Amino acid sequence: MSKKYWNEAIETISREELEIYQLEKLKEQITLAYENSPYYKKSFDERGVKPEDIKSLADIQKFPILTKQIVRERQDALPILGDLVTVPEEKVVFISSSSGSTGVPTASPFSKRDFDEFQDVQSRLFWEAGMRPSDRYVHALNFSLFVGGPDVIGAQNLGALCIWAGTLPTDRLLFILQQYQPTAIWTTPSYAWYLGETAKQKGIDVAKDLAIKTIIVAGEPGGSIPATRKAIEELWDAEVYDFYGISDIFGACAGACEYHAGLHIAEDHMLVEVVDEKTGLPVKEGERGEMLLTTLRKEARPMIRFKTGDIVTYTNERCECGRTHKRIEIIGRTDDMFISGGVNVFPSDIEHVTRKIDALTGEYRVTIIKDNHMTKFNVEVEKRADAITSNEDLKALVTHEIKVQLGVKPKDVIILEDGELPRATHKAKRLIDLREGGEA
Numbered sequence: 001m002s003k004k005y006w007n008e009a010i011e012t013i014s015r016e017e018l019e020i021y022q023l024e025k026l027k028e029q030i031t032l033a034y035e036n037s038p039y040y041k042k043s044f045d046e047r048g049v050k051p052e053d054i055k056s057l058a059d060i061q062k063f064p065i066l067t068k069q070i071v072r073e074r075q076d077a078l079p080i081l082g083d084l085v086t087v088p089e090e091k092v093v094f095i096s097s098s099s100g101s102t103g104v105p106t107a108s109p110f111s112k113r114d115f116d117e118f119q120d121v122q123s124r125l126f127w128e129a130g131m132r133p134s135d136r137y138v139h140a141l142n143f144s145l146f147v148g149g150p151d152v153i154g155a156q157n158l159g160a161l162c163i164w165a166g167t168l169p170t171d172r173l174l175f176i177l178q179q180y181q182p183t184a185i186w187t188t189p190s191y192a193w194y195l196g197e198t199a200k201q202k203g204i205d206v207a208k209d210l211a212i213k214t215i216i217v218a219g220e221p222g223g224s225i226p227a228t229r230k231a232i233e234e235l236w237d238a239e240v241y242d243f244y245g246i247s248d249i250f251g252a253c254a255g256a257c258e259y260h261a262g263l264h265i266a267e268d269h270m271l272v273e274v275v276d277e278k279t280g281l282p283v284k285e286g287e288r289g290e291m292l293l294t295t296l297r298k299e300a301r302p303m304i305r306f307k308t309g310d311i312v313t314y315t316n317e318r319c320e321c322g323r324t325h326k327r328i329e330i331i332g333r334t335d336d337m338f339i340s341g342g343v344n345v346f347p348s349d350i351e352h353v354t355r356k357i358d359a360l361t362g363e364y365r366v367t368i369i370k371d372n373h374m375t376k377f378n379v380e381v382e383k384r385a386d387a388i389t390s391n392e393d394l395k396a397l398v399t400h401e402i403k404v405q406l407g408v409k410p411k412d413v414i415i416l417e418d419g420e421l422p423r424a425t426h427k428a429k430r431l432i433d434l435r436e437g438g439e440a
């Protein structure tokens, strides 16, 4: 019989013991940063804090916050890895690199131990998503500098048969799915949808001709939006597991279990803070806030209070699966959030609505506009070819449902025909900002 957990002692540790462990590691990590990184030494000194000030986990709040902008500046100050690094370059064995949504790419360095621990966490998350040595796994993520690339090693260390596909053209990938009959795949939610639809158009019966039973998704909120997940699961006759990762820490830091009740975050490797964006103060369980992460075991480059730009909610409650680490739910990126009528709007909130109305394909696009100096937004949706509702009724329904979900109405809802919105191959661009200084 197969074991239930990848690492039972760590995954089911009591909250109390976990926090004792985190405090010990936090002290070590802050000390490592202070003694070996010129940047951390200077920024802690300027704030008047020292490693000895960490007496409880809450003491982390006394320390300065680290932004992507600072990481970028520190990299320029001391090329190529920056002065947040705490080891000589010969101890660094791997860098991933990401530009995020803006600006110059930053490198995320790993020592040999960091890299091995990173892959052990990936094995843990794959195991939690039901992957076993009997699985055949297709890794359909980008290998080029992307931190999700090496995650395939985690699946391989677990014992699965791994196919290093990378980002192939859709036809090639479908050929691999037919030829080798893999049982699991990892991609983005929009691509999982696109791939399934393309297969269907080519006459492939996705549920019968292919063997995919597990679809791991990351990179967009869709995998945790129940209606989106259900739509992909029905298309593929497979189960969708959402993962969350960040270039500066691990390819995946958190993942869903079979209960899909939030993503278990590897708290033995990172301390999670969820704070109010305006006040910087911690929010309560269940409340939305920005996630800050502090690494607890990174050797090459500790990240202390790194502002992830992700808005989440969290719970400390033990999951039905028996795991005890915090579970987070990703609401969206701070970059994608806009304020309309005094309400914080995330594209994922609109996705909740478009995916649950049967007469819609689920595809959508949000356009932010200025109207009389006020921020408003329009929503484009697609009516399914076989839907019998009139456009007028559908428009009223979508408007009403968005009002219920968000507390604010869109200025206009535009009903398009099936197929009119562009289908994303990897990350879907669902937000257009037409305000002055906006992205458009």
Ligand SMILES: [Zn+2]
Residues within 6 Å of the ligand: 256, 257, 258, 259, 264, 319, 320, 321, 322, 323
């Ligand atoms: Zn669970």
